[in-house]
Amino acid sequence: MQDTIFKEMLLLLAASVFMISLFRRFNLTPILAYLAAGIVAGPTALGWISSPDKMNLIAELGIVLLLFSLGLEFSFPKLIAMRKMVLGTGSVQVCATLIVIMLFCFALGLPIEASFAVGAILALSSTAIVIKQLSEKSNGLKDRKGQIAVSVLLFQDIAVVPFLITFPILSQGGDVAIGHALFMALLKGIAVFVLLIAIGKWLLPRVFAEIGQARSDELFVLTTLLVALLAGGVTHLFGLSMALGAFLAGMMLGESQYKHQLEADIRPFRDILMGLFFTTVGMRLDIYAIWVQFHWLILSVVGLLLVKAMVVYAICQVVKEKRTDSVAAAIMLCQMGEFGFVLTALALENELISSDIASLLIGVGVVSMAITPFLVSNAERLTNFILFGDLQSQHQDKIPGFTYNQSDHVIICGFGRVGQTVARFLKAEAIPYVALDFDPIRVQEAQVAGERVHFGDVRNAMILNAVSIKTARLVIITLDDAIKSQTVVSLIKDLNPDAKVVVRTSDDEHLNQLKEVGATEVVPEKLEGSLMLVLHVLYRSGVPIKRIFSRLRRERRNQYNFMHGFFPGENVDLGGERREQLEFLHAISLQETAYAIGKTLKELNLSSLRAEVIGLRRNNQEIEQPPEDIRIEIDDVLIIRARPSRVEKAERFLLEG
Structure with a gap:
């Protein structure tokens, strides 16, 4: 076994x-x-x-830890402030979606019990995928559309409990039994809520204070896992969702000083278990049953996405949310959720639905959840595509005195801290400028303060044309994402090939790519910060200021070549594509048996291995940029610069040939 x-x-x-x-x-x-x-x-x-069922319990722990992490993002006062969205928007969404789908199924000839079961299953959305995707986006959980989505998802997790109670009773009949069971579930919910709130407020901070004083990473991690699982176990004991208990525990610790450490400790376990959960979801799909009714699967998925999206959008409009936030939230919540698989199994077990319908529902769940990451990641872009005409007219009216036919001006793409700093200096020099930003709150506050900023996605050609991109003298891109910056540079060069484009990045990781697509200047913050530090150090060390500025100008002209490459340490991030985007420095000591002894650098031809010799140490003296005709001697130390895989090949070549 x-x-x-x-x-x-x-x-x-x-x-x-x-x-x-x-x-x-x-x-x-x-x-x-x-x-x-x-x-x-x-x-x-x-x-x-x-037997995939063996892994269901372990996989469910991934959802528990995910909701614990989500709870860390929400304090109790914040949840109270969101109560209208959770109880109002969330409850109306679940009820409205259930009723619409239930009536449609009943019209197709399903019994009323089966129609209710299908409606309940499809009314729920995927907490796991939506929250995971939002947490990976900058401010994804904090902006308005993210809060709408999270509020609805939280109520859906609560709604799972009455559905779990109702399904077995529906198979037996009896309205009184259903009412009594739901009333008892409500009492249990209130009791466990009060219990966890009390424990979280008075006990958990003291526990973690003691654990923190022990200064043991292992003890802190184990305690974090224990708290999350215990909270889930308590709610499960009361017949409620384990995920709900974990969320409450995380919420209680969200205001503590340990919040960020807790989140960092729980992340590896959460991600691994969430991966296991998604594999169990894939295992539920019966390929043969789906193939037989493939056309029904496609129709059902399309119908589900449209119905849920329209319901969410309509509800958001009723409560007077912005159209952009309403559409984005509708896009993010239109899929079937992971709890739908639990309810499908329960409905099949209690003979509320047939096995064919159950297979179809599982197929709908897998397919709709499979496209959800794309929908969530591109919610803003899809919203902009759907509502762009309205957005343009809506926000143009909010910019008093904005001139669209100006020329020889500066366009600032991104009005965060860097963009605002640039704007202040431009204003001080009376240089005309206009800024674009996709954060409506920031735009509104800046406009009230008299800033020339306009709402719009800089990756949209119509937005750039609206601010006269074809007559601009300079475009400054201050976005945090270098990949997005590449897209914007390409678009700007298509619209105005003569425009000068200055791009701000965090480092020089994408410097060459940005130059290739047309960036005039790329300013890596970390390297420029290092140069400013060097300026102060050299000046305080007595180096003439003229010589210092000459050295700095040379570094910028050479694209920071002198600053490329570093000696890696134990904690350097080498994950994913980053490993082959960095350049390392590596010192190679050449002993008597080394292949390179007696040969010149020209003969060794390390450039063929895409490695560069930047220094040679001999008799405790360092030779910078050694000439190609220098001959390698015993005990020489070569300092080479290359990407990690090339460093390994170069070292093996120098030592073994």
Whole structure:
């Protein structure tokens, strides 16, 4: 038995590693890779996993830890402030979606009980995927559309409880029994809520204060896991969702000084278990049953996405949310959720639905969840595509005195701290400028203060044309994302090939790519910060200021070549594509048996290995940029610069030939 479980886990792990590597090459989210791994390893494909139900409990812990992490983002006062969205928007969304789908199913000829079950299953959205995708985006959980989505998802997690109670009773009948069971569930919910709030407020801070004084990383991590799982266990004991208990525990610790450490400690366990959860979702898909009713699957998925999106959008408009936030929230919440699989199994067990309907629902869930990462990641872009005409007219009216036909002006793309600093200096020099930003709150506050800033996505050609990109003298891009900056530079060069474009980046990781697409100047913050520090150090060390400025200008002309490469330490981030984007410095000591002894640098021709010799130490003296005709001697130390894989090849060549 143990050998079988070990073998199955090993095969599942291998499938996951392969799929993630494959999907990574196409820049697809790991969630899709986990789903694909589950489908491949599941009973209806290769059959590596004989019984997926064995892994359900462990996989459910991923959702528990995810909700614990989400709770850390929300304080109790913040949740109270969001009560209208949670109880209002959330409850109306669940009820309205349930009723619409229920009536549609009843019209197709399903019994009323089956129609209710299908409506309840499809009314829920994916807490796991939506929150995971939002947490990976900058301010994804903090902006308005993110808060709307989270509020609805929180109520949906609460709504799971009455559904779990109702399904078994529906198979037996009896309105009184349903009412009594729901009333008891409400009492239990209030009791467990008060209990966890009390523990979180008075006990947990003291526990973590003691743990913190012990200064043991292992003890802190174990305590964090214990608290999250205990909170989930308490709510499960009361017949409620484990995820709800974990959320309450995280929320209680969200205001503590340990918040960020807790989040960092829980992340590795959460991500691994969430991956296992998504593989179990993929295992549920019956490929053969889906193939037989493939046309119904596609129609059902499209119908579900449209119905839920329209319901969410309509509700958001009723409560007077912005159209952009309403559409974005609708896009993010239009899929079926992970709890839908639990309810599908329960409905099938209680004979509320047939096995064919259950297979179709599972297929709808897998397909809709598979496209959700794309929808969430591109919610702003899709919203802009759907509502762009309205957005343009809506925000143009908010900029009094803005002139669209001006020329020889500066356009600032991104009005964060850097963009605002640039704008202040331009204003002081009476240089005309206009700024673009996609944060409506920032734009509104800046406009009230008299700033010339306009709401719009700088990746949209119509927005750039609206601010006279074709007659601008200079465009400054201050975005945090270098990949987005590349897209904007390409678009600007298409619209105005003569425009000068200055791009701000955090480092020089994408410097060459930005230059290739047309950036006139790239300003890496970290390297420029280093140069400013060098300026002060050299000046305080007595170096003439003229010589210092000459050196700094030379570095900028050479694209910071002197500053490229560093000696890596233990904690250097080498994950993903970053490993081959960095250049390392490496010192190689050449002993008597080394292949390079007696040869010149020209003969060794390290440039063919894409490695560069930047220094040579001999007899405790350093020779910078040694000439190619210098001959290598015993005990010489060569300092080479190259990407990690090239460093290893160059060292092996110098030592072994």
